[in-house]
Amino acid sequence: MATSMGKVNFKAKLLRPATPEHADWSFLLLPAAATAKLPTRSMVSVEGTLAGASFQATLEPDGQGSHWLKVDATLRRTAGAEVGDTVAVSMAPVSEEPEPQVPADLRQALDDNAAARATWHDITAIARRDWIYWIVSGKKAQTRIKRIGVACDKLAKGQRRACCFDRSGMYSNSLGAPKAAAD
Known part of the structure; x- marks a missing residue:
């Protein structure tokens, strides 16, 4: 709505x-x-x-x-x-943020870490979306694996936000529009 x-x-x-x-x-x-x-x-x-x-x-x-x-x-x-x-x-x-789709590898890592899972379920949908975007914005598979580990460690310690994630894309290359194909 x-x-x-x-x-x-x-x-x-x-x-x-x-x-x-x-x-x-x-x-x-x-x-x-x-x-x-x-x-x-x-x-x-x-x-x-x-x-x-x-x-x-x-x-x-x-x-x-x-x-x-x-x-x-x-x-x-x-x-x-x-x-x-x-x-x-x-x-x-929207008046209420929709629940983000959790990638299978992150879901498995959260299933394996009760403390991280508890914080995950306690944070807002926007905070969960930010964690997911930070994780998937890495260009290499190794970066993604490392970020899942970091996220679970920080969530297990009660950190509720992805601290280094530039939500605007203006100060890092983490977010940006695709390049249009030449027609």
């Missing part, structure tokens, strides 16, 4: 990511004026419509002070839109 915050309405072009080369998803960049109406420059969960098709998603920061939206193939088909089309979007922040 959306908050009492007004709807954010804009039009944007659906872009194809440069990588992976055969991605079945597309994305759009929010105009600066649309981002300015959101409560934060960092990740924010929204619900709304894209070319009339309903969706709920978490906008990610583009690293430049704005946001981007990943549009999966199902939403694009439901909206009757193609890459290259300019689509009308209407959205508002």
Whole structure:
């Protein structure tokens, strides 16, 4: 359910990511004026419509002070839109943050560590989302494995937030919009 915050309405072009080369998803960049109406420059969960098709998603920061939206193939088909089309979007922040999808390797590590699991269940959905994004933002498998260990150790000690995670993407390369493919 959306908050009492007004709807954010804009039009944007659906872009194809440069990588992976055969991605079945597309994305759009929010105009600066649309981002300015959101409560934060960092990740924010929204619900709304894209070319009339309903969706709920978490906008990610583009690293430049704005946001981007990943549009999966199902939403694009439901909206009757193609890459290259300019689509009308209407959205508002959700009133309650949805529970993030916990990757299997993190879930297993939490199952194996009762103290970490206890803190995990006691923190907010936003804090859980931040831990997950920090873990999966590593580019190498070894980085991800190390971050899961660090996360479990810190959670077991009662640390509730991923301390070093730049939620805006402006001060590190941890978050940013995909590069668009040249058409």
